[in-house]
Amino acid sequence: MPRFTKPQSRLFFPVFSCAALLALGALYGGKDSLAATPAARSASATAKKEPAWKSSDYAPVKNQPSYKELAAVGKLMFFDPSLSASGKMACATCHSPDHAFGPPNNLQVQLGGRDGKLEGTRAVPSLRYLQTVPVFTEHFYDDDGDDSVDAGPTGGHNWDGRARNVHEQARIPLLAVNEMANASPAEVAAKLQKAAYAPQLRKLLGDEIFNNPDQLFKWGTLALEDYQDTPADFYPYSSKYDAFLRHQTQLTKQELHGLEVFNDEEKGNCASCHISAVTPEGIFPNFSDFGLLAIGVPRNMKLAINQNSKFNDMGACGPDRTDLKGRGEFCGLFRTPSLRNVATRKVFFHNGAFNDLEKVVHFYNERETNPGKWYAKDSHGKVIKYDDLPKQYVENINMEAPFNHKRGDKPPMTDAEIRDVVAFMKTLTDGYTDPIQQGGKIRTAKAQ
Numbered sequence: 001m002p003r004f005t006k007p008q009s010r011l012f013f014p015v016f017s018c019a020a021l022l023a024l025g026a027l028y029g030g031k032d033s034l035a036a037t038p039a040a041r042s043a044s045a046t047a048k049k050e051p052a053w054k055s056s057d058y059a060p061v062k063n064q065p066s067y068k069e070l071a072a073v074g075k076l077m078f079f080d081p082s083l084s085a086s087g088k089m090a091c092a093t094c095h096s097p098d099h100a101f102g103p104p105n106n107l108q109v110q111l112g113g114r115d116g117k118l119e120g121t122r123a124v125p126s127l128r129y130l131q132t133v134p135v136f137t138e139h140f141y142d143d144d145g146d147d148s149v150d151a152g153p154t155g156g157h158n159w160d161g162r163a164r165n166v167h168e169q170a171r172i173p174l175l176a177v178n179e180m181a182n183a184s185p186a187e188v189a190a191k192l193q194k195a196a197y198a199p200q201l202r203k204l205l206g207d208e209i210f211n212n213p214d215q216l217f218k219w220g221t222l223a224l225e226d227y228q229d230t231p232a233d234f235y236p237y238s239s240k241y242d243a244f245l246r247h248q249t250q251l252t253k254q255e256l257h258g259l260e261v262f263n264d265e266e267k268g269n270c271a272s273c274h275i276s277a278v279t280p281e282g283i284f285p286n287f288s289d290f291g292l293l294a295i296g297v298p299r300n301m302k303l304a305i306n307q308n309s310k311f312n313d314m315g316a317c318g319p320d321r322t323d324l325k326g327r328g329e330f331c332g333l334f335r336t337p338s339l340r341n342v343a344t345r346k347v348f349f350h351n352g353a354f355n356d357l358e359k360v361v362h363f364y365n366e367r368e369t370n371p372g373k374w375y376a377k378d379s380h381g382k383v384i385k386y387d388d389l390p391k392q393y394v395e396n397i398n399m400e401a402p403f404n405h406k407r408g409d410k411p412p413m414t415d416a417e418i419r420d421v422v423a424f425m426k427t428l429t430d431g432y433t434d435p436i437q438q439g440g441k442i443r444t445a446k447a448q
């Protein structure tokens, strides 16, 4: 049995109150609302807290820079390859703005490092719709009136939830030997001092900080965070599905049926983790409850790290993440990704084990009914079920629908239903323009 039982519907987080306003605004927003951008920082999960720079970790700066000013410099940093040791790699190299800030190619993991040849160990996630990721907690309780249900570990950044927030997260790629490969924060600070936008930074942060590499680095990561909290770029809610929710367009018959199968607890049951519904408060869904779960993704034998048969990437219990080391119940758990813009990706799951979206849905459908299709075999030809997780942890693997079937059973979805689910997921790609709108007749949104 899985250690944590997930309730069927985890529709919203308490931090959503401001997001509710923005989604309502969108629903009632009239003709501009298809392109409407939600109110700035208000939808951020950090909105209710003091800004990070007010903590004692940050030296005070003369002109308290506004979120907007910092975000503008953060954007320049995000696209600046001179911040890497090779001089060739920016954040945007892996997190491509043309691919919802996910990987620009079909490589399962990207190459980085000083010479640009070192292989990463995990697939690059999209950076969109992360504004509501809660801080990691081992026991998450919904704010839906029933606080007796423990939804289990939830939140945090990266596939394993190990980074507390987006500015702490930025340290990792800037310093990782197989990513931007700077030797130290001081090396990054030296690059910031030479950057084309150094005068802007100096104006915002003052001369003092420029003599304090550690602080310059920290403020740099805050600027990156503020950029990644820019609604127009990072949570535009401009997909066909959003237009549908605003009653501005229709889904095709196939897309609608795909949505039904996606939601159906007897079929895909996808929405139990990848939330698809607008909440009663009018909050648009981000297609993840950000829970950490073990779904038994097959070992990716093509990854260099996996050539070592003793190595397992076990997500929350390590080895990359270290604070839950030795806590067996966390082994194999990875954070549920948002499915918004998923059709723009060419690699799927934390280890990039899949290159085809339809195949991913087949995996969900037949993981239990036909495990031989997905997992390696031992020397006697016996299927090693969940072949990327040491045996003693397989009880962590989630067994709820669509995984509640036995070997040889009929799978819960038909091939046609799987194609429909994929068609539905394609409606989650941002940047949708309704053909009717393009023809000049703008339909106004109806209030629900």
Ligand code: HEC
Residues within 6 Å of the ligand: 078, 089, 090, 091, 092, 093, 094, 095, 110, 111, 112, 120, 121, 122, 123, 124, 125, 126, 127, 130, 156, 157, 158, 159, 160, 166, 169, 170, 173, 174, 178, 179, 180, 224, 320
């Ligand atoms: C070499 C490719 C590469 C580069 C360059 C890179 N990243 Fe990433 N990024 C990744 C990978 C891979 C992950 C997932 C890491 C993990 O789960 O351990 C990730 C994860 C993230 C996450 C967490 C997303 C989530 O779902 O919680 C954020 C935020 C992020 N990167 C921002 C940045 C920023 C900002 C930069 C530039 C300073 C950057 N990245 C540079 C590959 C890259």
Ligand code: HEC
Residues within 6 Å of the ligand: 125, 126, 262, 267, 268, 269, 270, 271, 272, 273, 274, 291, 292, 293, 294, 295, 296, 297, 334, 335, 336, 337, 338, 339, 342, 345, 347, 348, 349, 350, 351, 357, 360, 361, 364, 365, 398, 400, 401, 402, 421
């Ligand atoms: C029990 C919770 C749960 C259910 C149910 C679930 N997922 Fe997931 N989904 C996850 C988790 C956790 C991951 C990440 C797993 C990993 O990488 O190890 C994931 C990853 C994915 C990915 C890869 C996205 C990416 O960016 O790489 C896709 C696509 C996906 N799910 C689609 C679906 C569909 C379609 C269904 C229904 C048939 C579904 N999921 C049901 C939890 C769930």
